[in-house]
Amino acid sequence: MRSLLQRLQFYFLYSNITITMHTRRLIAGLLAAALLLACEDRKLPYLGEPETITRTVAGKSIREKSYPSIPAFSFTNQDNRPVTELDFKDKIYIADFFFTTCPTICPVMKKNMLKVYDEVKDNPTVRILSHTIDPEHDTPAVLKTYANDLGVRNATWQFVTGDRGKIYEIGQKHYLITAAEDAKSPGGFLHSGHFVLLDKDRHIRGMYDGTTDEGTYELIRDIRTLLKEYE
Template sequence: MIVPGFLYYLLQAKGKNRYKPLPIYGPKQVAKTFHKVRGKVVYDTIYHQVQDFKLYDQDGKLVTRQSLKGKVVVMNFFFTHCPTLCNEISKNVADLAGNYTKNNILKFVSITVDPETDKVPVLKNYAKALKANDGQWKFLTGDTTTIYGLSRNGLLLSAVNGKNNPENYVYSEKLVLLDQERRIRGYYNGTSINEMSKLNDEIKVLIAEELRNIKDNLY
């Protein structure tokens, strides 16, 4: 019997289905605040979060961290004239996004590392070629300081300007999964079918986690 991979994360605890939580990546520090578990003091943890940013999508609309509030986000870097790698990753993302066209919690965000070339009209044509849903998948451009700062300091990935030579661009092939609090919950190789399958599984786990948190906060 073939069992979907995401069931790996589904555990049985006291007769109830519970998901094994995904890890939280990046630097962290112990907070001064605390909560108690069975009478024992447990200090809270401050986790790394992606910083705020201001970029523009394929429709010329401003996109910030606030624009993605309450969303689970899959984010990556690319450039439209990339020889081969970006196209392969973008196709894999397009296939993955097709599984979530009716899901309002999940968003996909692809950020160009070559904003000098990839202006809004270029991104619009690129999105059309991929048949990307504008509401679901954002292609962003803007100033290099914001983009490279977001890559290095926010997503903890490499990105370097190629100085007009596509072969000299340094950027990560990783897709990054972010939760609703803008914390990094996973890294995945966008060229690997196995890694894309894992991402698909862990998106489901994270959405289940977020929905459970929403439910818990109502009571």
């Protein structure tokens, strides 16, 4: 694909042949088509350090890379119902970490996540999973009020609480984000502002700055790209 683009661009820019308007339009159309195909063929990377495993296929040993995935989990959502990894079976999802009384980046993150929610709320194969890092304060009832205030009315966006240690562990060790108590930080907690995109096998396929429009729109674009992998 790159070779085709380079040849067309070289011809268009450097040919000594007189180029008619019709030819210019034809070349422009070919370039646009080539770029569209390149975008359609794009696949997201896998993040995290892979392991090399050996599988036996048809009696032969095959070595391949195995990328880390989010392990089994169990939390409680804003409706006081259990939420586990089984609720995300055959779905891609976006994860983040926050707390409802956060005075700094969380309001910006939730404003941006609402843009993502508006993009995916009618798609049954996409979910959003927001973990509180202040479970003592952020009970299911508090999370329900928070969700209602944001205008979240369906199961697409889950807000979960649970054991503090398990939330911090899954955030730091598996989602690869920062989540911790920190008396020196505003609100008493330290966390990163990343949105994490996961595929149907709970592999991390992208991380985005949830405090910026650029990061948010990049995530929306990559959600569309990831969904195409399953078409």
